[in-house]
Amino acid sequence: xxxxxxxxxxxxxxxxxxxxxxxxxxxxxxxxxxxxxxxxxxxxxxxxxxxxxxxxxxxxxxxxxxxxxxxxxxxxxxxxxxxxxxxxxxxxxxxxxxxxxxxxxxxxxxxxxxxxxxxxxxxxxxxxxxxxxxxxxxxxxxxxxxxxxxxxxxxxxxxxxxxxxxxxxxxxxxxxxxxxxxxxxxxxxxxxxxxxxxxxxxxxxxxxxxxxxxxxxxxxxxxxxxxxxxxxxxxxxxxxxxxxxxxxxxxxxxxxxxxxxxxxxxxxxxxxxxxxxxxxxxxxxxxxxxxxxxxxxxxxxxxxxxxxxxxxxxxxxxxxxxxxxxxxxxxxxxxxxxxxxxxxxxxxxxxxxxxxxxxxxxxxxxxxxxxxxxxx
Numbered sequence: 021x022x023x024x025x026x027x028x029x030x031x032x033x034x035x036x037x038x039x040x041x042x043x044x045x046x047x048x049x050x051x052x053x054x055x056x057x058x059x060x061x062x063x064x065x066x067x068x069x070x071x072x073x074x075x076x077x078x079x080x081x082x083x084x085x086x087x088x089x090x091x092x093x094x095x096x097x098x099x100x101x102x103x104x105x106x107x108x109x110x111x112x113x114x115x116x117x118x119x120x121x122x123x124x125x126x127x128x129x130x131x132x133x134x135x136x137x138x139x140x141x142x143x144x145x146x147x148x149x150x151x152x153x154x155x156x157x158x159x160x161x162x163x164x165x166x167x168x169x170x171x172x173x174x175x176x177x178x179x180x181x182x183x184x185x186x187x188x189x190x191x192x193x194x195x196x197x198x199x200x201x202x203x204x205x206x207x208x209x210x211x212x213x214x215x216x217x218x219x220x221x222x223x224x225x226x227x228x229x230x231x232x233x234x235x236x237x238x239x240x241x242x243x244x245x246x247x248x249x250x251x252x253x254x255x256x257x258x259x260x261x262x263x264x265x266x267x268x269x270x271x272x273x274x275x276x277x278x279x280x281x282x283x284x285x286x287x288x289x290x291x292x293x294x295x296x297x298x299x300x301x302x303x304x305x306x307x308x309x310x311x312x313x314x315x316x317x318x319x320x321x322x323x324x325x326x327x328x329x330x331x332x333x334x335x336x337x338x339x340x341x342x343x344x345x346x347x348x349x350x351x352x353x354x355x356x357x358x359x360x361x362x363x364x365x366x367x368x369x370x371x372x373x374x375x376x377x378x379x380x381x382x383x384x385x386x387x388x389x390x391x392x393x394x395x396x
């Protein structure tokens with residue numbers, strides 16, 4: 021066999037191996053989605069270089085000149101980089117968990133100090149606050165232009181009679197922290213920016229430790245109208261034919277009764293793609309699998325609060341697929357939502373490209389893990 025053919029076969033095989041291994045490690049939660057996407061792209065490049073003779077010409081020239089050592093060193097470098105990415109993925113996962121715990125401990129330390137001051141105050145002595153069963157979670161990242169308006173609506177007597185409000189400040193660099201401190205809500209400040217998913221998971225952990233029964237998560241940018249909260253709450257508490265309530269309630273922008281919401285052609289395609297994937301695998305038709313306005317019962321958010329059960333960055337259609345396959349009860353209700361008017365969206369710039377790549381890889385990985393590997 022000619023040297024050129026050997027090189028092409030080797031590179032094509034290496035590319036296929038890299039892609040399959042990356043998908044496997046993502047499925048078993050040993051590699052982060054970011055690293056998996058990078059290695060999938062590199063695997064495709066290796067296959068293209070090996071399959072197209074013109075692209076593999078430079079490696080053939082090296083081999084023809086007797087520089088096999090260079091190629092071997094390159095292959096060894098790729099192998100060790102792959103092992104390093106697996107190690108780094110594990111460290112990042114553990115680091116996220118540790119950072120969440122540290123942030124919560126710092127909050128508890130501050131809360132203990134405030135409680136001591138409260139007990140020392142004569143006029144507040146022996147005053148007991150009734151425990152509520154609903155917690156509203158708001159992940160906040162540089163939302164100083166919006167968070168005040170949202171909290172103004174959330175901290176009204178009608179809401180605070182039935183719910184506590186928790187803001188997870190994901191290391192905002194603007195004035196969000198000071199604005200939040202001006203309202204009667206709890207604030208946890210992450211030690212550094214952990215991402216949208218980690219902020220939500222901090223809220224789930226807080227809800228578990230403080231024995232809440234229900235959680236409603238909403239964005240801090242003003243897109244989610246506060247009027248949705250009572251409807252989601254009622255749906256969570258309503259018992260079905262079996263006497264059990266819903267585990268997850270999705271507030272949909274695209275159901276009959278929802279308010280009109282402007283969506284670009286690219287986003288419409290993404291929604292269609294995710295709806296189709298979920299319907300093909302689970303048989304369920306989900307109108308809005310990417311909504312961030314959700315209600316969760318204790319069974320669902322207790323599962324999410326556990327290590328590595330929740331996407332740290334983009335928990336969207338992949339989490340909906342996961343919970344449906346794990347037989348959690350899920351329902352949808354129509355929602356009133358508004359377009360963002362202030363601040364910068366986390367899906368701006370090149371983020372939508374990264375988001376689509378992650379979702380198109382993460383959703384099949386969830387299916388493979390649960391349906392084929394039979395893992396949770």
